[in-house]
Amino acid sequence: MLWRSYERSFGHRLALTGGAYWQEFFGAGWIGSLLYEQVFQYNPWFELRYGIQWKRAVYDGEPTPSIEGFVRMNLRF
Secondary structure, three states: OOEEEOOEEEEEEEEEEEEEEEEOOOEEEEEEEEEEEEEEEEEOOEEEEEEEEEEEEEEOOEEEEEEEEEEEEEEOO
16 A cells, blocks of 8 residues: 555555466476556545556467556446
8 A cells, every 4th residue: 555545545566476387298387477556446436457467378388478458447336
């Protein structure tokens, strides 16, 4: 949490995940992701999240990294 005023708040998050992947005839490899996002909550019903994520997956023995940006809006009722 970086800032908070009554119901409004602004924060950020950094997450790292990792693991192993194995596929028959292709062997094993490592998989994982790194995520950074910022969160703005206007009130208990409206929230805006945006950030970037790097992922590494393995398909048929070949590593396939990807980078994606995202914007998410959560509206609760």
